[in-house]
Amino acid sequence: MQKSVLTFLLALACTLQVGARIEWLETVYDYGSFPEESGPRQGRVRLVNRGPDPTIINRVKPTCGCTVAEFTEGVIAPGDTAFVTFAYNPAGRPGRFEKHIKVYTGENNDLTSITIRGTVIGSSSTLAMTYPVEAGPMRLSSRAMELGKVVYGRARHEYISGYNVSTDTLHLAWSETPRAISLGVSSKTVAPGDLFTLGVYFNTRDEAMEGPVDYSFRLYPQAFDRAEYTEITITGDVVPDTSGLSEQELRDAPSAMVYPGVIDLGSISPKDKPIKIAFKVRNEGRSQMQVKRVCIAGSQALKVKQMPTGIAPGKEHEVKAELLPAQLPDGLFALEIQVITNDPLHPSRLVRLTGNKQ
Numbered sequence: 001m002q003k004s005v006l007t008f009l010l011a012l013a014c015t016l017q018v019g020a021r022i023e024w025l026e027t028v029y030d031y032g033s034f035p036e037e038s039g040p041r042q043g044r045v046r047l048v049n050r051g052p053d054p055t056i057i058n059r060v061k062p063t064c065g066c067t068v069a070e071f072t073e074g075v076i077a078p079g080d081t082a083f084v085t086f087a088y089n090p091a092g093r094p095g096r097f098e099k100h101i102k103v104y105t106g107e108n109n110d111l112t113s114i115t116i117r118g119t120v121i122g123s124s125s126t127l128a129m130t131y132p133v134e135a136g137p138m139r140l141s142s143r144a145m146e147l148g149k150v151v152y153g154r155a156r157h158e159y160i161s162g163y164n165v166s167t168d169t170l171h172l173a174w175s176e177t178p179r180a181i182s183l184g185v186s187s188k189t190v191a192p193g194d195l196f197t198l199g200v201y202f203n204t205r206d207e208a209m210e211g212p213v214d215y216s217f218r219l220y221p222q223a224f225d226r227a228e229y230t231e232i233t234i235t236g237d238v239v240p241d242t243s244g245l246s247e248q249e250l251r252d253a254p255s256a257m258v259y260p261g262v263i264d265l266g267s268i269s270p271k272d273k274p275i276k277i278a279f280k281v282r283n284e285g286r287s288q289m290q291v292k293r294v295c296i297a298g299s300q301a302l303k304v305k306q307m308p309t310g311i312a313p314g315k316e317h318e319v320k321a322e323l324l325p326a327q328l329p330d331g332l333f334a335l336e337i338q339v340i341t342n343d344p345l346h347p348s349r350l351v352r353l354t355g356n357k358q
Contacts, residue, residue: 094122
């Protein structure tokens with residue numbers, strides 16, 4: 001019996017489709033806003049066969065695993081209405097969405113794309129996991145961007161995702177952007193429950209220093225109100241491009257060494273006067289060495305008082321500096337003083353700084 005019905009449908013599809021004409025009553029379905037906790041949301045669209053001959057829906061294909069779809073099976077006679085029904089699963093997907101369902105109909109397998117869209121109001125658990133940083137009317141994936149090592153002459157892109165938890169539309173803006181940083185956002189206007197992506201473009205050619213970089217800027221949820229903002233930090237490490245150096249050039253290059261490798265400050269108080277420290281930098285290479293920077297990444301605790309700019313092969317010079325106890329971390333700490341040189345193999349040499357601030 002099933003075989004005879006199938007044979008009949010196939011024959012009908014092959015011989016009676018020429019005069020079929022499908023009219024879609026809807027090709028867009030808008031869920032509006034709904035809470036994530038409500039679970040999968042149902043919807044449907046309709047089509048009518050306006051032609052003189054029968055037709056069929058061959059298959060439907062959602063373009064995302066978050067959506068499942070079904071359709072009216074069998075022959076759609078002239079004048080009859082058929083349905084494509086679907087369900088969108090919002091679990092773990094806060095924010096605005098737009099998905100598509102491909103529908104294939106008739107003898108020629110004609111394609112119609114159905115659009116479904118809406119805005120998922122994220123649950124507290126999803127937001128805490130995906131956007132853990134609370135920032136006024138926003139939640140952010142992070143308030144710190146780590147660029148890692150970036151070769152001088154190249155650029156790096158990084159992103160922070162955000163979500164509007166308020167009932168008001170956000171009008172995003174920012175200020176105090178460093179020269180080497182360019183910012184962009186997916187949309188400066190963010191509706192309630194909607195997502196945005198803040199992109200950072202770091203161009204090393206606009207940064208005069210090699211070694212650690214530490215930037216910050218202010219992100220305002222409302223461009224017309226500069227009283228409320230979140231500070232975003234950007235850190236990274238600019239390293240020299242040695243890809244063009246030959247083996248001979250590497251052999252003839254300067255080679256940096258520092259000693260002592262560890263400076264123990266012992267117990268200190270935040271009220272102590274600046275602490276004087278000193279260490280030596282030696283050039284064990286074959287050509288002149290340039291000392292470019294002496295610093296502690298992300299810290300203002302180190303004030304360099306004396307630093308050599310150039311060291312001849314086989315020579316050494318002393319670096320003298322002061323440490324500001326109030327700027328050092330509380331309790332036991334271990335920091336790294338970086339000595340940045342033109343040594344292509346070891347552009348950063350470290351002096352370990354330890355102590356206990358009580």
